[in-house]
Amino acid sequence: MSERVWTAALVIIGDEILSGRTADRNIGQVAVWLNAQGIRLAEVRVVADREEAIVEAVNALRARNDYCFTTGGIGPTHDDITVDAIAAALGVPVVIHPQARATLEAYYGKRGQEVTDARLRMARVPEGAELIPNRMSGAPGIRIGNLFILAGVPHIAAGMLDALTGTLEGGLPLLSRTIGCWVAESEVADLLREAERSHEGVAIGSYPLFREGRTGANFVIRATSQAVVDACGDAVAAGLASAGFEAVEGGI
Amino acid sequence: MSERVWTAALVIIGDEILSGRTADRNIGQVAVWLNAQGIRLAEVRVVADREEAIVEAVNALRARNDYCFTTGGIGPTHDDITVDAIAAALGVPVVIHPQARATLEAYYGKRGQEVTDARLRMARVPEGAELIPNRMSGAPGIRIGNLFILAGVPHIAAGMLDALTGTLEGGLPLLSRTIGCWVAESEVADLLREAERSHEGVAIGSYPLFREGRTGANFVIRATSQAVVDACGDAVAAGLASAGFEAVEGGI
Structure with missing residues (x-):
């Protein structure tokens, strides 16, 4: 639904x-x-x-x-x-x-x-x-x-x-959770695709950054359900950890 | 032309x-x-x-x-x-x-x-x-x-x-001159309209600002001809001066 x-x-x-x-x-x-x-x-x-x-x-x-x-x-x-x-x-x-x-x-x-x-x-x-x-x-x-x-x-x-404010009819606000990581996004593309696919109603955005000579990315998990955002975020964090990367809650 | x-x-x-x-x-x-x-x-x-x-x-x-x-x-x-x-x-x-x-x-x-x-x-x-x-x-x-x-x-x-850079065909760059003034733009609306009307090929943008409790605006005169930009800018500056306002070249 x-x-x-x-x-x-x-x-x-x-x-x-x-x-x-x-x-x-x-x-x-x-x-x-x-x-x-x-x-x-x-x-x-x-x-x-x-x-x-x-x-x-x-x-x-x-x-x-x-x-x-x-x-x-x-x-x-x-x-x-x-x-x-x-x-x-x-x-x-x-x-x-x-x-x-x-x-x-x-x-x-x-x-x-x-x-x-x-x-x-x-x-x-x-x-x-x-x-x-x-x-x-x-x-x-x-x-x-x-x-x-x-x-x-x-x-x-x-x-x-x-x-x-408060005068327009709307639906559920989109919630988000950001997880950052010092990794080239190409290294974790499969992980992200799979995390999005397996959590219905989620969109994951991947935003690369280049700072102080290092390559990283922030992964933004968006959905209207907090439980779904949490579950998908946990899956991304776990996937990064098991691939040997540190997941930074809130982004880098 | x-x-x-x-x-x-x-x-x-x-x-x-x-x-x-x-x-x-x-x-x-x-x-x-x-x-x-x-x-x-x-x-x-x-x-x-x-x-x-x-x-x-x-x-x-x-x-x-x-x-x-x-x-x-x-x-x-x-x-x-x-x-x-x-x-x-x-x-x-x-x-x-x-x-x-x-x-x-x-x-x-x-x-x-x-x-x-x-x-x-x-x-x-x-x-x-x-x-x-x-x-x-x-x-x-x-x-x-x-x-x-x-x-x-x-x-x-x-x-x-x-x-x-330099690989695309283009025409004349748009040139601009900015004149600022500590005046409410409504006070000089007629002056701006007339300056734009009387200089062919010019567009004047009026951009209000509110700073330190004061009201002002920047007037941006745009055309592809430097002579036209200059003439229109001079007309705006002279109009402001004769209305008792100080024109600030380059903007405020």
């Missing part, structure tokens, strides 16, 4: 990632947060700040995943086109969200500033959307259907994820 | 990125390397270690880009399925490449070790492929058609890119 697996996709919108100017930090934090909700990050796309590219990615991924997240492109400048692109993807108009406008008025009012046209851009949403609170700055995130539109700045995206 | 733009896509193959275990470092290095070759990284996908996912991504992206790179999944273990998946995508069989076998025999022979079946997996290529030298470890990269199959370990991937 296999339980229902909930999946999500992530679309990272940003020329700055594709140019190499900015190193992405959203994949990792979205992945870890999703797993805690019992949802697997199944696929990621990084697309340019172009409407057709965003529309294509969002429409492909929202159709085949339970949830689809985007990061980036929700600020006040001309290159922030995520809301327009997603409205186009959904075939709905862009409207000013009254609560978002009120939030911006309160945010800038406290600072003695006006809500200019540029700032009001941050209250624009695809029609039918709800807001995701943003405690860090004026512009809220947006939820519409199974789409979640987050900021690109990692700590603001993190705040939006925090606001969503 | 617009010059021919050469594009590439990148497919990152790896459950370890999707689980959040490993932070990707290949997008940035591939992006920067491509730009030096006069090729733009146009899109990236991160896919799981599953054949259908790899086939779908590779076939979509190789068709609409001049080049398609992959990273990950070319080692000796059971989760290394990139070669099989790409052979399936291309509809060709997997064969042992004689030169790859010889390289592995030399590599392990020097260390007094055998080329086991697991190690010989690293000599498997889609039929018709050429090798990309790997000076770091035994397993070579693979080129077939417009596909370039690289290692997932960043420093090994870097060595393979290095081996490819």
Whole structure:
């Protein structure tokens, strides 16, 4: 019997990632947060700040995943086109969200500033959307259907994820156990394959590393059942020991 | 007149990125390397270690880009399925490449070790492929058609890119100039939009930041012509100055 697996996709919108100017930090934090909700990050796309590219990615991924997240492109400048692109993807108009406008008025009012046209851009949403609170700055995130539109700045995206914690339906989180070993992974490939094969529901990832002139690898055993993770991990550790290698619990 | 733009896509193959275990470092290095070759990284996908996912991504992206790179999944273990998946995508069989076998025999022979079946997996290529030298470890990269199959370990991937330097046809590299300013980007949104509009071939990215309680942004002006980048950058700097803000050349 296999339980229902909930999946999500992530679309990272940003020329700055594709140019190499900015190193992405959203994949990792979205992945870890999703797993805690019992949802697997199944696929990621990084697309340019172009409407057709965003529309294509969002429409492909929202159709085949339970949830689809985007990061980036929700600020006040001309290159922030995520809301327009997603409205186009959904075939709905862009409207000013009254609560978002009120939030911006309160945010800038406290600072003695006006809500200019540029700032009001941050209250624009695809029609039918709800807001995701943003405690860090004026512009809220947006939820519409199974789409979640987050900021690109990692700590603001993190705040939006925090606001969503516990609100999404998910399944069992994926558990993992990492066993490291100073061995070339080619020496233990058969052992790993057999351990995975003989424990149902387990996936073992093998990640080589090269450090201080030595070759090693970390073996990550993943499953939704702690008992299965434990049993498979014990089998890997025992197999390494009987082949004469030291298994390092937690990884090297 | 617009010059021919050469594009590439990148497919990152790896459950370890999707689980959040490993932070990707290949997008940035591939992006920067491509730009030096006069090729733009146009899109990236991160896919799981599953054949259908790899086939779908590779076939979509190789068709609409001049080049398609992959990273990950070319080692000796059971989760290394990139070669099989790409052979399936291309509809060709997997064969042992004689030169790859010889390289592995030399590599392990020097260390007094055998080329086991697991190690010989690293000599498997889609039929018709050429090798990309790997000076770091035994397993070579693979080129077939417009596909370039690289290692997932960043420093090994870097060595393979290095081996490819200067061998790919490209166009003009994208040049950039960064101007930073301690200003909320919403205050200068009109200025940026107008500067981009009035300089043909320019794209301006606006990247907000929040540091030490202050709000600022970096404006990145990109074009293939240095004269155009300079002129647009001067216009942005002058616009900021006349609005009473200090423009910081190089960014904040």
